[in-house]
Structures are given as structure tokens and as C-alpha cells.
Amino acid sequence: METLNKLLSIELNYIIIGLIEVFYTLEQVLNTQFKYSKRPHHLVHNILFQIAFFIGNFFWAAVTVFSIEWLNQHQIGLFYLIQLPLWLKLVLGVALIDLVSYWFHRMSHRVPLLWRFHRVHHSDTTMDTSTYFRAHPIEVLLWFGTLNIIAAGIFGLDLLTLGLYFLISTPFFILEHTNLRFPSWLDKSFGLIFTTPNLHKVHHEQDQHYTDSKYADIFILWDRLFGTYKYKPVEQIKFGLKEFEDAKKQTFWYLFKSPFINVTRISSDELVKAEKSSL
Ligand SMILES: [Zn+2]
Ligand SMILES: [Zn+2]
Numbered sequence: 001m002e003t004l005n006k007l008l009s010i011e012l013n014y015i016i017i018g019l020i021e022v023f024y025t026l027e028q029v030l031n032t033q034f035k036y037s038k039r040p041h042h043l044v045h046n047i048l049f050q051i052a053f054f055i056g057n058f059f060w061a062a063v064t065v066f067s068i069e070w071l072n073q074h075q076i077g078l079f080y081l082i083q084l085p086l087w088l089k090l091v092l093g094v095a096l097i098d099l100v101s102y103w104f105h106r107m108s109h110r111v112p113l114l115w116r117f118h119r120v121h122h123s124d125t126t127m128d129t130s131t132y133f134r135a136h137p138i139e140v141l142l143w144f145g146t147l148n149i150i151a152a153g154i155f156g157l158d159l160l161t162l163g164l165y166f167l168i169s170t171p172f173f174i175l176e177h178t179n180l181r182f183p184s185w186l187d188k189s190f191g192l193i194f195t196t197p198n199l200h201k202v203h204h205e206q207d208q209h210y211t212d213s214k215y216a217d218i219f220i221l222w223d224r225l226f227g228t229y230k231y232k233p234v235e236q237i238k239f240g241l242k243e244f245e246d247a248k249k250q251t252f253w254y255l256f257k258s259p260f261i262n263v264t265r266i267s268s269d270e271l272v273k274a275e276k277s278s279l
Pocket of ligand 2: 121177200204
């Protein structure tokens with residue numbers, strides 16, 4: 001318990017920065033899975049998202065802490081109605097935040113207004129560690145802020161559970177986007193329960209048939225349970241969104257404005273037609 005408290009008292013941003021440094025370095029020295037096109041350009045624009053992400057973080061962290069403390073003081077949520085040992089509350093709490101995140105993510109693909117913000121994350125045509133940060137600042141506020149408060153309100157979760165969730169989910173998020181090779185046995189074992197980097201990359205495939213699948217962050221179990229598990233070998237994946245492929249649409253400023261621009265989503269059928277006509 002003491003160790004857990006100590007771990008959670010480390011500022012989350014430091015953990016994120018440490019992990020990025022490790023994986024950025026590995027991506028430089030190891031043989032990467034996919035080739036980069038215009039790597040410096042890609043990095044500069046994703047770093048701008050990273051800065052916006054950190055600024056957003058400070059804001060939602062304050063709002064989240066205030067809201068969850070208020071909910072806990074008023075003993076709101078299911079866990080206040082039942083007696084459970086602390087370890088079980090923590091395990092269930094982490095799984096339940098992940099479940100709420102799964103449904104929020106799924107809604108972001110279905111509800112056109114949410115997709116306008118979420119598509120920024122999917123727009124990246126080259127995946128690496130920095131892709132994790134490519135999220136519209138409004139989505140960062142919506143997703144991280146409201147989602148955790150909603151989960152805490154429904155289930156009666158506290159800040160310790162939320163801290164543990166971030167401690168576990170952050171390495172998952174960063175690893176899932178990193179441009180490194182991971183063996184397929186990892187998907188066949190660990191990937192039965194957890195989201196592996198190769199499995200999350202299916203979610204970044206251009207073809208909407210695959211983009212609209214694999215919504216889970218930590219537990220791939222949610223996709224298996226709710227029928228959104230689809231598979232494509234990682235070496236066949238083409239990243240990004242066809243409608244954002246143009247270099248001009250890969251800049252921070254364009255993507256920042258993009259939720260307010262009408263960009264028609266290209267369906268699987270249209271993608272096949274476009275691929276055939278370009279041959
Ligand atoms: Zn998505
Ligand atoms: Zn992703």
C-alpha cells in the first residue's frame with residue numbers, strides 16, 4: 001500500500017516524459033517497423049500537440065481532482081453500497097474506468113460531432129510514440145476530464161483508483177503507438193486479454209472496416225465481449241485516413257482547425273474504388 005501511494009505521488013507528467021524519452025530513443029536506434037516519410041516534419045507537428053496535451057492536462061487534472069473529491073465526500077456511486085476488500089476495489093475500479101473509456105471511444109466513432117475531434121488522432125499517416133499525443137485539445141478535455149468523473153460518479157471510485165489506472169494505462173498508450181517490432185506470439189498470448197501494440201495498430205488502419213474496431217485501451221476483452229474485435233496482420237496495415245492524407249492536412253494548425261471544417265469520411269467501398277483507380 002505504502003509503495004503504491006509513493007508511486008502514485010509521482011507527478012504523472014514525469015512518468016509520461018520518462019516513457020517518451022525511452023521510446024523515442026529506441027525508435028532512433030532500433031530497426032523500426034515502418035518507414036518514416038518526412039520524419040522531422042512529423043515530429044515537429046506532433047510535438048505541438050504534445051505541448052497542447054500537457055497544457056490541457058493541468059486544467060483537467062485540477063477539475064477532475066475537485067469533482068472526484070466532491071463525489072466521494074457525498075458517497076456517490078455503486079461501490080458505496082457494497083463492502084469489498086481494497087485490492088478488489090482497485091482491480092475492479094481500473095477495469096471499470098477502462099470499460100467506460102471503451103464505450104466513450106466507440107461513441108467517438110459513431111457520433112459525427114465527436115468523430116470531428118477524434119479523427120485528429122486517426123489522421124497520422126506514420127505511427128510512432130508521438131502519435132499518442134496527436135489528439136485535439138478539446139478531445140483531451142472531453143475524454144480525460146469528463147470520462148473519469150463519470151466513471152467515478154457511477155461506480156464510486158476514488159483518486160487512488162484513478163491514479164492506479166493512469167499508472168497502468170499510460171505505458172499501454174505509449175507502447176501501443178510506438179514504431180517498434182513486436183512478435184506475433186505476444187498477440188496470441190498477452191493479446192487474449194490485453195491490448196498489444198500490434199492489435200491497437202489495427203485500429204489505425206485507413207479502411208473504416210478496421211478503424212471502427214478495437215476500441216479498448218488496456219483490456220482487449222471488451223472488444224471480444226462486445227463484438228468489435230477484428231484482425232489484420234500488422235505488416236499489411238496502411239495508417240491514417242484517406243481524407244487527411246494530403247501533406248497540407250498533416251500540420252498542427254490544419255488539424256487544430258479541422259473539427260470545424262467539413263471533411264467527408266471515406267467509406268471502405270470508396271477506399272477500394274480509389275485504390276483501384278490509382279493503379
Ligand atoms: Zn479511435
Ligand atoms: Zn491510437
